[in-house]
Amino acid sequence: xxxxRRRVVRGCPICGREAAGETCGHAYCTGELEARRRRxxxxxxxxxxxxxxxxxxxxxxxxxPDVPASAVLAILPATDRPVxxxxxxxxxxxxxxxxxxxxxxxADPEGPTGDAVVAEPAAAGExxxxxxxxxxxxxxxxxxxxxxxxxxxxTLRRFLRANPALTPAQAKEEYLxxxxxxxxxxxxxxxxxxxxxxxxxxxxxxxxRYHCEDLEALRKSAGPAPVLVIGFDHDRFxxxxxxxxxxxxxxxxxxxxx
Numbered sequence: 001x002x003x004x005r006r007r008v009v010r011g012c013p014i015c016g017r018e019a020a021g022e023t024c025g026h027a028y029c030t031g032e033l034e035a036r037r038r039r040x041x042x043x044x045x046x047x048x049x050x051x052x053x054x055x056x057x058x059x060x061x062x063x064x065p066d067v068p069a070s071a072v073l074a075i076l077p078a079t080d081r082p083v084x085x086x087x088x089x090x091x092x093x094x095x096x097x098x099x100x101x102x103x104x105x106x107a108d109p110e111g112p113t114g115d116a117v118v119a120e121p122a123a124a125g126e127x128x129x130x131x132x133x134x135x136x137x138x139x140x141x142x143x144x145x146x147x148x149x150x151x152x153x154x155t156l157r158r159f160l161r162a163n164p165a166l167t168p169a170q171a172k173e174e175y176l177x178x179x180x181x182x183x184x185x186x187x188x189x190x191x192x193x194x195x196x197x198x199x200x201x202x203x204x205x206x207x208x209r210y211h212c213e214d215l216e217a218l219r220k221s222a223g224p225a226p227v228l229v230i231g232f233d234h235d236r237f238x239x240x241x242x243x244x245x246x247x248x249x250x251x252x253x254x255x256x257x258x
Contacts, residue, residue, distance in 0.1 A: 046235045050075055053237055054230040061228060061240055061250055071228040071242065074218045076133060077140035078231025078238035080253065081185045083193050091179060093147045094189045098172055105156040106168045113158035114205040129222055129243065133215055136229045136241035136249075138184075139195065141212055145188025150204035151175075159202055175202065 011017065012024035014032050023029040054075050061067050105111070144150075160171055180192035190197045200208055211219065218227070226244035230237070239252040 049235045050232050053232075053235075057230050057237065057240055057251070058228065064250070067228060067242060067250070068226050068244075071226040071244075072222055074133070074214070074222070074227050074229050076137055076214045076218065076229050076231050077212060077233070078137045078229075079140040079143070079184070079233055080138070080238045081143075081187065083182050084185045086179060086181055086183050086189070090147055090189055091176075094149070094179070095172075095176060097148055098151065098175055101151055101153055102156050102168045102172055105153040105160065108153070109157065109160070111157055112154050113161060114152070114154035115209065117158070117162075117201045117208075126219060129227070130211065130215065130219060132243040132247045133218060133227070133229065135195075135247045136239070136243065137231055139187060139191050140233065141210065142184070142191045142196070142207075143187045145191065145207070147189055149188050149190050149198070150206040152204060155202075155204045162201065178202070 012019040012026075012029050014023060014029035015026070017024040017026075019025070023033050054073065058073050062069065062071075156171065159174075160166065160168065163171065163174075166174065175198075178197050179189055180197045182193055183189065184191045184193075188196075196203065196207065198207075226242060228250075229241045229243060231239050231241065237253050240250040242248045242250055
């Protein structure tokens with residue numbers, strides 16, 4: 001009925017009720033529509049600021065003899081959050097969540113296991129470009145792993161099937177012992193100084209497969225030429241990197257405070 005009203009009757013874009021104007025006139029819908037427009041406007045302005053800064057940095061960096069004229073400019077996320085000690089309370093919270101996920105996985109051992117395990121990216125080609133771009137970023141999206149690391153029953157079920165000698169309790173210990181002592185502030189419990197502390201076979205499908213929109217755009221457009229990456233945390237410049245034979249940092253902003 002909701003979809004019918006949207007198609008046949010001019011409906012409110014928020015609730016779907018009949019609308020004489022832009023919305024049904026309810027205060028919530030009017031406010032929500034304005035909030036959506038404001039978010040779109042703010043993101044557009046943020047993108048414009050990023051692009052303006054990137055163009056300025058691009059012009060300056062291309063004056064350097066170690067930056068090839070053929071380098072393709074790419075604007076990507078980046079993070080420079082400091083390394084801090086892993087908090088005990090986060091370990092405890094993660095352990096509790098992991099127990100619940102393992103219990104669900106073990107209760108239905110024949111259930112789905114998600115995607116097949118992805119091998120480590122090759123050093124060349126598209127996979128190499130993706131790995132290098134993520135290395136230049138240093139895990140902007142990994143912060144979303146928080147205290148759960150995107151681990152789901154399917155992930156743990158896959159791990160248990162691949163390691164039939166392990167009991168659920170032993171599998172839990174395998175995950176807990178890989179928690180790093182030092183992590184990126186505000187990041188995932190497994191986001192350590194050198195990246196993810198979990199091998200790919202133990203990571204979630206999200207962690208193995210996800211590409212941010214900017215990385216997807218680079219993947220589809222980049223050719224064999226080197227890539228000059230300008231990385232931002234929202235609209236704050238973080239670092240510039242050159243992706244060619246590896247990843248080389250060209251410039252960095254002062255590190256953020258803990």
